[in-house]
Amino acid sequence: MHGLATSPHRSTGARVELxxxxxxxxxxxxxxxxxxxxxxxxxxxxxxxxxxxAVCRTDLHLIDGELPDVRHxxxxxxxxxxxxxxxxxxxxxxxxxxxxxxxxGWTCGHCGYCLSGHENLCDAARFTGYQLDGGYAEYALAxxxxxxxxxxxxxxxxxxxxxxxxxIGYRALRMAGDARTLGLYGFGAAAHIVAQVARFQxxxxxxxxxxxxxxxxxxxxxxxxxxxxxxxxxxxxxxxAAIIFAxxxxxxxxxxxxxxxxxTVVCGGIHMSDIPxxxxxxxxxxxxxxxxxxxxxxxxxxxxxxxxxxAVRTExxxYALAxxxxxxxxxxxxxxxxAAVLVME
Numbered sequence: 001m002h003g004l005a006t007s008p009h010r011s012t013g014a015r016v017e018l019x020x021x022x023x024x025x026x027x028x029x030x031x032x033x034x035x036x037x038x039x040x041x042x043x044x045x046x047x048x049x050x051x052x053x054a055v056c057r058t059d060l061h062l063i064d065g066e067l068p069d070v071r072h073x074x075x076x077x078x079x080x081x082x083x084x085x086x087x088x089x090x091x092x093x094x095x096x097x098x099x100x101x102x103x104x105g106w107t108c109g110h111c112g113y114c115l116s117g118h119e120n121l122c123d124a125a126r127f128t129g130y131q132l133d134g135g136y137a138e139y140a141l142a143x144x145x146x147x148x149x150x151x152x153x154x155x156x157x158x159x160x161x162x163x164x165x166x167x168i169g170y171r172a173l174r175m176a177g178d179a180r181t182l183g184l185y186g187f188g189a190a191a192h193i194v195a196q197v198a199r200f201q202x203x204x205x206x207x208x209x210x211x212x213x214x215x216x217x218x219x220x221x222x223x224x225x226x227x228x229x230x231x232x233x234x235x236x237x238x239x240x241a242a243i244i245f246a247x248x249x250x251x252x253x254x255x256x257x258x259x260x261x262x263x264t265v266v267c268g269g270i271h272m273s274d275i276p277x278x279x280x281x282x283x284x285x286x287x288x289x290x291x292x293x294x295x296x297x298x299x300x301x302x303x304x305x306x307x308x309x310x311a312v313r314t315e316x317x318x319y320a321l322a323x324x325x326x327x328x329x330x331x332x333x334x335x336x337x338x339a340a341v342l343v344m345e
Contacts, residue, residue, distance in 0.1 A: 021137035022324040025073045027065040030325045031136065034073075039133075039141045043090045046144045048082030048099060053135030054160035054189070055079075055319075055327045055340040057247065058103070061271040062130060063328070071131060077342070078103040078128035079163040080135030080142070081156040091144035098156075099147040100304075102163045104295055105132045106143050120171075120294035127294070136324050138344055148300045151308050161314045161339035162307060165189035167295045170303040172243045172268040173197060175290055179240030183208060183258055185231055186246030187216045189339035190268065192223060193312055194243065199224040200310040206235040208251075210334060219315075219337060234258060243268050252289065253278035261285030268292045316341045 017038040022031040041047045059076045061067050080101035084093050093099065107114050107122040114122050128134045133141065150159045169190035176182060182198050184191040185208040195205050207220030211230035220228040227236055231251060238260035244251050245268045252275045255265045262285065270293075283289065315338025319327040327340040 019138040020321060021075050021133075022321060023073045023075055023136075024063055024070075027063075027070070027072070029063045029328075031063075031076070031328075033322055036075075036137070038139050041086050041088045041091065041141060043088040044144055045088045045141055046084045046091050046093050046099065046147065047086040048080065048101065048140050048142060049085050050080055050082040050135050050138055050140050050344050051156040052081045052160040052344070053077040053079055053342045054164065054316075055324070055331055055336075055342065056164050056189070057331060058164070058270050059129065060328060060332055061247070066271045067130065074130070075133040075135075075137050075140075076129040077135035077137070077140075078105075078130070079160045079165070080128070080140055081150060081160050081163070082135070082140060085139070087144065093144050093147070098150050099142070099144075100150050100159060100163045100300075101128055101135065101140060101142040101147055102167055102295060102300060103127050103129075104297070105146055117296070117298070120296045125294070136321065136342060138321070146297065148297075148304055151304055153308055154314075157316055157318060157341045157343050158314050160341050161189050161193065161316065162303065162312070163300075164295075165339055166193045166303055166307070166312070166314075167299050168268055168292060169194035169243075169245070170197065170306075171295055171299045172245075172266045172292045174299075175266045175292060176241035176243060176264055179264065180204060181235075181237060181240045182206070183235060183239045183242035183255065184220075184225075185242060185244040185251045185255055186248075187220050187228075188245060188334075188336065189314075190245045191243075192219065192315060192338050195220065195223045195225060196312045197306065197310050204237075206239065208233070213334065215337070216334075239263060241266065244272075245269060247272045249273040249275035253282050256282040256287055256289065259287055261287065264288045264290065266290055266292060270294075314339060318343045320345070
């Protein structure tokens with residue numbers, strides 16, 4: 001599937017290189033397998049032959065139209081691992097280099113946010129698989145300045161979830177401060193990585209799953225969680241902080257009720273259903289409610305340096321590119337243990 005197929009251009013007769021891509025053509029999907037022209041890199045860009053792209057819940061929000069101003073058609077996918085096949089003159093990466101492409105695909109570099117270390121909040125930022133075509137394809141174009149080198153010891157499919165589930169989870173963990181007891185609401189791709197980092201740091205982890213999801217609770221305990229139960233349960237001890245990865249607004253007051261005075265609740269998703277009203281007493285006592293928006297390149301550098309020391313291992317379920325809709329359906333149904341990854345062959 002990975003050869004660069006060619007076809008004559010209808011008007012000029014020149015040979016055009018073609019690739020397969022899964023494309024979102026309208027709100028609600030499904031994705032369609034299409035033949036597309038392989039893009040050419042600009043001066044600071046690299047063209048990657050994609051080997052793996054993880055499937056993220058944000059892709060579901062994109063498909064469902066829960067993110068604003070989605071461009072159609074768009075190739076989703078923002079947890080990309082691939083090999084450079086062509087590079088622009090100023091890209092700084094030679095062909096053959098293995099790189100990862102994250103959600104943050106470009107920023108302006110000169111606004112107040114960019115200049116103060118908060119490039120994740122840049123108003124002009126562009127995101128992979130959202131405004132920029134992503135990795136549900138045989139080839140992907142990326143700005144080399146926003147790519148990461150993948151640490152050795154991870155194969156391509158194992159590394160892919162680190163590029164969003166890992167990075168957003170890591171940023172959320174940093175925002176939780178020095179919490180010694182930590183709750184994770186929604187035990188999917190991000191939480192199963194964060195749990196390993198938190199345990200390495202000596203924290204006690206409580207995992208909250210959909211009520212009755214015993215398999216996910218067993219998975220959490222296997223990764224070192226001190227307690228695992230349904231999101232409708234209370235942990236056996238007060239939490240210093242909680243991170244909400246599930247896109248369920250009703251979990252916000254539940255998490256606030258579970259953290260001690262002075263504790264922090266971090267909302268780790270890009271989209272969440274409406275938060276229901278709750279008594280001020282849930283927030284009182286200097287509890288803090290904060291959100292995570294995107295990631296910075298610093299987050300990526302730090303996590304990818306830390307992951308080998310933690311010996312983070314991602315649990316993955318592999319799908320072929322053409323089976324992207326099946327992978328998304330499994331994610332929507334909560335039937336993925338760890339992360340779903342599209343693997344190109």
